[in-house]
Amino acid sequence: MPKGDVKKVVLAYSGGLDTSIILKWLQTTAGCEVVTFTADLGQGEELEPARAKALTLGIKPQNIFIEDLREEFVRDYVFPMFRANAVYEGQYLLGTSIARPLIAKKQIEIAEKVGADAVAHGATGKGNDQVRFELSYYALKPNVKVIAPWREWDFKSREALIAFAEQNQIPIAKDKRGEAPFSTDANLLHTSSEGKVLEDPGSEVPDYVYSRTDDPEKAPTSPEYITVDFERGDPVAINGKKLSPAQLLMQLNALGKKHGIGRLDLVENRFVGMKSRGMYETPGGTILLAAHRGMESITLDRGAAHLKDELMPKYAELIYYGFWFSPEREMLQAAIDKSQEFVSGRVRLKLYKGNAGVVGRESKYSLYDKDLVTFEDGKVAYDQRDAEGFIRLNALRLRTLGQRKRRLKL
Numbered sequence: 001m002p003k004g005d006v007k008k009v010v011l012a013y014s015g016g017l018d019t020s021i022i023l024k025w026l027q028t029t030a031g032c033e034v035v036t037f038t039a040d041l042g043q044g045e046e047l048e049p050a051r052a053k054a055l056t057l058g059i060k061p062q063n064i065f066i067e068d069l070r071e072e073f074v075r076d077y078v079f080p081m082f083r084a085n086a087v088y089e090g091q092y093l094l095g096t097s098i099a100r101p102l103i104a105k106k107q108i109e110i111a112e113k114v115g116a117d118a119v120a121h122g123a124t125g126k127g128n129d130q131v132r133f134e135l136s137y138y139a140l141k142p143n144v145k146v147i148a149p150w151r152e153w154d155f156k157s158r159e160a161l162i163a164f165a166e167q168n169q170i171p172i173a174k175d176k177r178g179e180a181p182f183s184t185d186a187n188l189l190h191t192s193s194e195g196k197v198l199e200d201p202g203s204e205v206p207d208y209v210y211s212r213t214d215d216p217e218k219a220p221t222s223p224e225y226i227t228v229d230f231e232r233g234d235p236v237a238i239n240g241k242k243l244s245p246a247q248l249l250m251q252l253n254a255l256g257k258k259h260g261i262g263r264l265d266l267v268e269n270r271f272v273g274m275k276s277r278g279m280y281e282t283p284g285g286t287i288l289l290a291a292h293r294g295m296e297s298i299t300l301d302r303g304a305a306h307l308k309d310e311l312m313p314k315y316a317e318l319i320y321y322g323f324w325f326s327p328e329r330e331m332l333q334a335a336i337d338k339s340q341e342f343v344s345g346r347v348r349l350k351l352y353k354g355n356a357g358v359v360g361r362e363s364k365y366s367l368y369d370k371d372l373v374t375f376e377d378g379k380v381a382y383d384q385r386d387a388e389g390f391i392r393l394n395a396l397r398l399r400t401l402g403q404r405k406r407r408l409k410l
Contacts, residue, residue: 008034
């Protein structure tokens with residue numbers, strides 16, 4: 001990238017080796033002023049070292065932004081997604097995907113604040129994150145200049161990156177001098193691990209890769225029962241205690257970790273066209289999904305519930321691909337949120353050795369009528385003789401098709 005093309009850039013900065021190299025590369029290659037943004041999404045790491053590292057690399061104090069986004073992340077991104085029961089390709093709870101639009105949004109806000117003409121990220125040219133970041137950037141600031149160093153620089157190996165770091169006095173953690181066994185990304189919803197020891201889909205994930213969940217085989221031998229309260233589709237309390245969105249997810253994470261809940265070994269289809277193998281740990285999210293479906297089971301009408309399940313794969317795909325700020329995602333969100341009007345009440349769950357199962361549910365908005373389904377004598381609310389006509393009407397086209405087959409001896 002020629003010097004002078006960009007005057008000031010806001011970099012999504014973790015403080016790790018890769019983004020520190022990107023920071024220095026932007027200074028030396030682009031010759032531009034760099035502003036760093038570090039988001040606290042509940043990744044469980046101390047973020048002040050990122051500030052200290054940015055300072056050592058010549059970033060002015062007023063150009064270092066570190067923001068606690070945990071409550072906003074869960075309230076405005078995770079919870080809306082869980083109202084839809086969103087799962088990509090039947091398994092993935094979208095922990096990395098849902099974090100990217102919020103980071104991008106804050107980057108654009110900071111760029112507007114400091115008068116930057118560009119934003120930059122550390123995503124590689126082979127992954128989904130580059131797409132998620134950049135689609136969000138362009139949706140929020142259509143004319144913004146985007147710098148993606150992994151697609152632009154000449155480094156061909158990690159050794160070359162480390163050599164550049166040493167030449168520019170960038171601190172290198174000892175475990176980064178060799179080949180890292182795998183890479184991770186974490187936030188309050190999940191931890192993902194991929195690469196290196198995980199690249200062979202035929203090999204079991206080594207025990208040391210897991211960081212957010214205890215081994216289910218070593219989990220407590222007695223089950224633990226909890227309750228989760230919902231209001232309009234969002235969880236608001238655990239065991240009767242009201243909690244903020246981030247606090248609630250943190251507590252579910254602790255419960256899930258203890259009981260080994262939320263592990264997923266997945267081969268997925270990336271948006272850019274390749275398959276990848278990753279290991280995901282989503283302890284609290286796995287419990288939350290089970291609880292939310294349990295609440296919907298007694299409060300949603302069949303037609304609404306089935307339509308939601310038909311819409312969900314498209315909604316999940318939009319998030320995975322990076323279209324959070326698209327009109328179609330917002331249209332689906334409006335429909336999903338409407339469906340949650342009466343999804344309120346309490347769900348009881350049993351946590352035991354990797355499993356979170358619903359064992360009870362109650363709501364003042366419940367559509368469950370015991371008098372309709374009981375096998376015992378109850379109110380005359382359903383005449384079983386009516387079922388004959390219902391069945392004959394629904395069988396009419398099947399009988400017509402069957403008669404044709406018999407006539408033609410097919």
